[in-house]
Each structure stands twice: as C-alpha cells, then as structure tokens.
Amino acid sequence: MKFNRLLILLIAITTDSFSDFSAKIDRSVIDVNETLKLELVLDKQVFSGQPDIKNLSENFEVLSNNRQQSFSSINGQTQSSTTWSLTLKPKKAGNLKIPSISFRNESTKEIQVKVNNISNSKVFNPSNQTIYTETQVENKTVFVDQEIIFTVRLLTAVNLQDYSITALQIPDAEVFRLSDTSYQKVINGRNYIVLEIKYAIFPNKSGELTIPQLRFSAFEIDPRNQYSLFNNRGNQVIRETQSSTIDVLEIPLSSTSNYWLPSKDVSISQRWSENLNEASVGEPITRTIIIKSKGTTASQIPPIDLENSENLRIYPDQPQIDQQVSEEGLISERTEVYAIVPKTSGIVTIPEISLTWWNTEANQEEKAKIPGSSFNVKAEYNNTLDTNINENGTEIPTEIVDKLDSKSSSSPEALLSTTNFLLLTNFVLLSIIIFLLIKFSQDKQAKRLMSKQDKIESEADSVTNVLSSIKQAARKNNLMDMRELILRWGSITFPYLNPLTLQRLAISMDDQELATKFESLDNYLFGSTKTKELVLDLNIIADKLSIYTKSVTKKNEKKSKTNPLRNLYPN
Incomplete structure (x- = not known):
C-alpha cells in the first residue's frame, strides 16, 4: 500500500516537471489609459490553486482574472490545458515589465510592455463623444514596396453588437489584415471599449498614396431586451474613419543592388544534410539556405543564384516560401534547396553568399552573409581485394610456422593419424552442409525469380501507363501535370532516390541534356520571373524517358531469360 502511494506521488511529480507554463499578451505597445490582456497557459488541467501574480501590482492593476480549461482528443492523442485570462491596466507610463509568474514548479518568462503617455500618443481628441473613430499611420513617408502599418479604431462608451467594417482596398498597393483586438480605455474619466484593426500596406509605385475612409457599422443593444436571445438590436450606428495620405519615394540612388528589398530585419542561414568532411566524389549533398525577412512579403525575397564550379555541380530544387502575419507586420521566409555533387577529390572551396537589403529603420543599405568555407572531398570508394597473398589465402607468421614444424618433427606417426581422422570428419560435415545449402538455395531462388518476374511485369505495365500520360500532357502543354x-x-x-527531384533523376540517368531541360522546366514553373513562352520541346523529354524505359525493360527481360527457373527436384 505504501509502495503504491509512493509510486503515484512520483508519477505526479514527474508529470508536473514536464508541464509547460507560458505567458502572452495581446499588445506590446499601449497608452497609459488603456488595458491589455495577459494569458497564462499551462498545458494540463488543474482544478485548484492560482498562479502567483502579486508581483504584477508593482506596475499594473489587475481588473479581472478568469480561468478556463480545455480538453481535446485528435487521432488518439489527447491535449488539455488551463488558461488564466487577466485584464491589466498600467499604473504609469514607460517601459514596464510583466515579471516572471510562477505556478507550482513552473515559471513564465518576463514580458516588456511599452506604455505611452496620453500627451505623446497619436489620439484624436474626442471631446465628449460616446462613439468615435481613430486612425494611425506608422510612417507618413516611405519607399516603394516598404511596409506601412495602418491602424483604425472604433471607441464606444455604450454597448454595441454585430460589428462590421468595409474592406480596405487601395489601387497600386497590396493590403494584408494583421490583427483584430479589443480592449478597454479610460478617457476623461469615462470607460470606452476599443475595437482595433491593424493592416499592412505595401505601395507598388512611387507618388502619393491615399488610404481611403473606412466605415464601421454596429448596433446598439436595446436596454429593454438586452437579456433576450432574439431581437435585442437597437439603433444602427455608423462611423467613418479619416482618410490618410502617404508620400511614397522611389528607390534611393544609394542602393547598389540589382533588386530592391526594403525590410526591418533580414537574416540568412544554412544547413547541410550531412557532415561535409564525409563528402565523396559523385555522392550528392543537400544544402538548404533559409532567408528570413521582417516587414516584407514572401515574393519580395530574391532567389539565391548558386553557379556550378570546376569542382562542384549544383542542381536547384523548387524553392519553398512562407508568409506569416503578426501584430507588428508580415514575417516572410524563403527556403532554397540544392543538390550539390562533388566532381573531384581534394579541398573544395564554397564562396561567400551575400544578400543586400535596405534597412528601413536605419535608412541605410546592409548585407546579410553566409561566410565561405572549405572542405575535403574524398575519392570514390574502391572496394578491391588485396591479391598479394600466399597460396593458402592467408599469411602465416614465421613463429607459428616454426612451432608447427617442431611439433610435427617430434611425433610424425601420431600427427598423421590425427590429421587423417580430422580430415575425414570435416569432409563428411562439409558435404552435409553443402547439400543443405544447395537445397535451400534452389527453393529460395525459385520463389525469388517467380516473384521478380511478376514484379517486372507489373512495373512494366505501370511505367507504360505513366509514359502514356506524360506524352499526353506534353501534347496538351500541361507543364505542371x-x-x-x-x-x-x-x-x-529509381525507388531508392529519396528525396526525388528532377535533377536527381537526371543524375541517375546520366543524361546532361535531360538535366538542362529539367532545369528549364523548373525555372519556368517556379522561377522568380517567368518568360512569356517556354522555349523547350516537351516531346524530347517524353521520348528520352521512353527510350530509357525500353532499355531498362530489355535488361530486365535478358536477366530473366539468363536465369530460368530450375527444376526443384532434379533427377
């Protein structure tokens, strides 16, 4: 009984030690008269106890504290969590700190919050209005393709429901909706509920950019039917935001790059599929280059152009692009993957990679770099056997030979008798083993050949169907299919090729012309700038694949004929 209790206690302690306790806020920049939401999340369910939030009182007033629990089961895996939602109001302006909050054996990380004074915040004075709007633009002057953070707010001192806003559409600009948040704000002693919407705008050309008015629409809650589930709408409320004008500048003359990448921050990194010191001639290595940019779209990140060298042949794969939205703006990522095949052994040097970008916060050109490096490429592995051996297949040390000679000279008759008996015994055992091996080999080979023949016929039918579909797609000029x-x-x-790409396929077929055509096809489909017309005969690709298939099929048939099924029970 005591052992069971101890075991349960150990399990509980172990479970607590592996739980995750984190904190997050809905906004990192607020005014001193606004509120923010703090969420404390524990990745398990708890039914008693509260996090230790007493240190919050130094900089914040806790207006509310609610606990919620969630549980889900997806594909047999269960997930549960407990969330404490707190509404905080800052006690002063400045860079305030939400301290580390502990619960049992777990602690959250500190969070910084910038709290602006009312006099320094960009807020339209509403006088005594109960419902009004605000607009805020991060920068009034930007470069072409630079991100603009645009914020609109609806402030109301009365209860509203069924909010809506017209879509933000700007000619010659890309628009992304970043976030929708709500919070409380005290103005002139009156409590307001604030509905805040943030956008990211990317102007595509220089000149004057006008952000048009947006219309908020909502309904007052009828106080006579405020607790009714149906028909509790009061009067409709409509408010319009102020329009804004942005001065969009051309690309600065001090930019030296042949592409334009305005960003708040750019980083570039790489990883290799294996240790470069283990590289050998003819064996492909995968190099992955990752570019991350803050405040740009994924399409703005330029591709990395790696060229072949005397020692390396490079085959690019299809790039992967990703784009995420956050309250601060867009965060984009471009991943380039290359198959690199060393052509010669010895020391190989990889040049530096440099990406030029324009820092919009420092207003200057900068470069993100991957430094150059060198590694040693081994020669092709040659699995040859040393034929310089003696006639018995092994080299016998002189000391052992001398000992054998001395023993044989001491008693030749006894040694001869023992040797004959051992030879006879070994011969009988060896004969039995050989017979069993031959019998087992015949049975196994017969089954393998029958299975192999069926597999060849099945694969031949499958390859024929795929080839027919390839020719049909070539006639219709359906490139992606x-x-x-x-x-x-x-x-x-080539079932052993993993991952399978067009360039790896061309390498396995040892066809440089096909590799060039595959590269043209990928560049047309996935390149940063597509040509209007693909200068490539698709029928040549289909014919080459068909010829290669016939060659492989003939080899398989020849092997099948030269290895006929043997009689399982020979006479």
Whole structure:
C-alpha cells in the first residue's frame, strides 16, 4: 500500500516537471489609459490553486482574472490545458515589465510592455463623444514596396453588437489584415471599449498614396431586451474613419543592388544534410539556405543564384516560401534547396553568399552573409581485394610456422593419424552442409525469380501507363501535370532516390541534356520571373524517358531469360 502511494506521488511529480507554463499578451505597445490582456497557459488541467501574480501590482492593476480549461482528443492523442485570462491596466507610463509568474514548479518568462503617455500618443481628441473613430499611420513617408502599418479604431462608451467594417482596398498597393483586438480605455474619466484593426500596406509605385475612409457599422443593444436571445438590436450606428495620405519615394540612388528589398530585419542561414568532411566524389549533398525577412512579403525575397564550379555541380530544387502575419507586420521566409555533387577529390572551396537589403529603420543599405568555407572531398570508394597473398589465402607468421614444424618433427606417426581422422570428419560435415545449402538455395531462388518476374511485369505495365500520360500532357502543354508524372515515373524506375527531384533523376540517368531541360522546366514553373513562352520541346523529354524505359525493360527481360527457373527436384 505504501509502495503504491509512493509510486503515484512520483508519477505526479514527474508529470508536473514536464508541464509547460507560458505567458502572452495581446499588445506590446499601449497608452497609459488603456488595458491589455495577459494569458497564462499551462498545458494540463488543474482544478485548484492560482498562479502567483502579486508581483504584477508593482506596475499594473489587475481588473479581472478568469480561468478556463480545455480538453481535446485528435487521432488518439489527447491535449488539455488551463488558461488564466487577466485584464491589466498600467499604473504609469514607460517601459514596464510583466515579471516572471510562477505556478507550482513552473515559471513564465518576463514580458516588456511599452506604455505611452496620453500627451505623446497619436489620439484624436474626442471631446465628449460616446462613439468615435481613430486612425494611425506608422510612417507618413516611405519607399516603394516598404511596409506601412495602418491602424483604425472604433471607441464606444455604450454597448454595441454585430460589428462590421468595409474592406480596405487601395489601387497600386497590396493590403494584408494583421490583427483584430479589443480592449478597454479610460478617457476623461469615462470607460470606452476599443475595437482595433491593424493592416499592412505595401505601395507598388512611387507618388502619393491615399488610404481611403473606412466605415464601421454596429448596433446598439436595446436596454429593454438586452437579456433576450432574439431581437435585442437597437439603433444602427455608423462611423467613418479619416482618410490618410502617404508620400511614397522611389528607390534611393544609394542602393547598389540589382533588386530592391526594403525590410526591418533580414537574416540568412544554412544547413547541410550531412557532415561535409564525409563528402565523396559523385555522392550528392543537400544544402538548404533559409532567408528570413521582417516587414516584407514572401515574393519580395530574391532567389539565391548558386553557379556550378570546376569542382562542384549544383542542381536547384523548387524553392519553398512562407508568409506569416503578426501584430507588428508580415514575417516572410524563403527556403532554397540544392543538390550539390562533388566532381573531384581534394579541398573544395564554397564562396561567400551575400544578400543586400535596405534597412528601413536605419535608412541605410546592409548585407546579410553566409561566410565561405572549405572542405575535403574524398575519392570514390574502391572496394578491391588485396591479391598479394600466399597460396593458402592467408599469411602465416614465421613463429607459428616454426612451432608447427617442431611439433610435427617430434611425433610424425601420431600427427598423421590425427590429421587423417580430422580430415575425414570435416569432409563428411562439409558435404552435409553443402547439400543443405544447395537445397535451400534452389527453393529460395525459385520463389525469388517467380516473384521478380511478376514484379517486372507489373512495373512494366505501370511505367507504360505513366509514359502514356506524360506524352499526353506534353501534347496538351500541361507543364505542371507533366512534371508530376515525370516524378512518378522516376519513383518507379529509381525507388531508392529519396528525396526525388528532377535533377536527381537526371543524375541517375546520366543524361546532361535531360538535366538542362529539367532545369528549364523548373525555372519556368517556379522561377522568380517567368518568360512569356517556354522555349523547350516537351516531346524530347517524353521520348528520352521512353527510350530509357525500353532499355531498362530489355535488361530486365535478358536477366530473366539468363536465369530460368530450375527444376526443384532434379533427377
């Protein structure tokens, strides 16, 4: 009984030690008369106890504290959590700190909050209005393609419901909706509920950019039916925001790059599929380059152009782009993957990679770099056997030979008798083993050949169907379907290629012309700038695949004929 209690206690302690306790806020920049939401999340359910929030009282007033629990089960995996939602009001302006908050054996990280004075905040004076709007623009002067953070707010001192706002549409600009938040604010001693919406705007050309008015619409809650589930709408409320004008500048003359990348921050990193010191001639290595940019769209990040060298052949794969929205703006990422094949052994040098970008916060040109490096490429592995051995297949040390000679000379008759008996015994055992091995080998080979023959016929039918679909896609000029069908053909013909790409396929086929055509196809489909017309004969690709398939099929048939099924029970 005591042991069971101890075991349960140990399990509980272990479970607590692996739980995760985190904190997050809805906004990191507020005014001194506004509120913010703090969420404390524990990745398990608890039914008693509260986090220790007494240190919050130094900088914030806690207006409310609610606890919620959630539980879900997806594909047999269960997830549960407990969330404490707190509404905080700052006691003063400045860079305030939300301290680390502890619960049992876990603690959250500190969070910084910037609290502006009312006099320094960009707020329109509402006088004594109960419902009004505000607009705020991060920068009034920007460069072309630079991100603009635009914020609109609806402030109301009365209860409203069914909010809506017209869509923000700006000619010659890209618009992204970043966040929708609500909070409380005290103005002139009156409590307001604030509905805040943030946008990211990217002007596509220089000149004057006008952000038009937006219309908020909502309904007052009828106090006579405020507790009714139906028909509790009061009067409709409509408020319009102020329009704004932005001065968009051309690309600065001091920019030296042949592309334009205005950003708040850019970083570039790389990873390799294996240790470079283990690289050998002819064996492909995967190099992955990751570019992260803050305040740009994913399409603005330029591709990295790696060129072939005397020692390396480079095959680019399809790039992957990703774009995420946050309260501060867009965060984009571009991932380039290359298959790199060393051509010669010895020391190989990889040059530095440099990406030029324009720092919009410092207003200057900067460079993100991956430094150059060198590594040693081994020669091709040669698995040859040393034929310089003696006639018995092994080299016998002189000391052992001398000992054997001395023993044989001491008693030749006894040694001869023992040797004959051992030879006879070994011969009988060896004969039995050989017979059993031959019998087992015949049975196994017969089954393998039958299975192999069925597999060859099945794969031949499958490859034929895929080839027919490739030719049909080539006739219709359906490039994307044709690329997918080529990869399917490659997965059947070269099942060991993983990951499978068009360039790896061309390397396995040892066809440089096909590699060039595959590269043209990928550049047309996934390149940063597409040409209006693809200068490429798709039928040549289909014909080459068909010829290669016939060659492989003939080899398989020849092997099948030269290895006929043997009689399982020979006479």
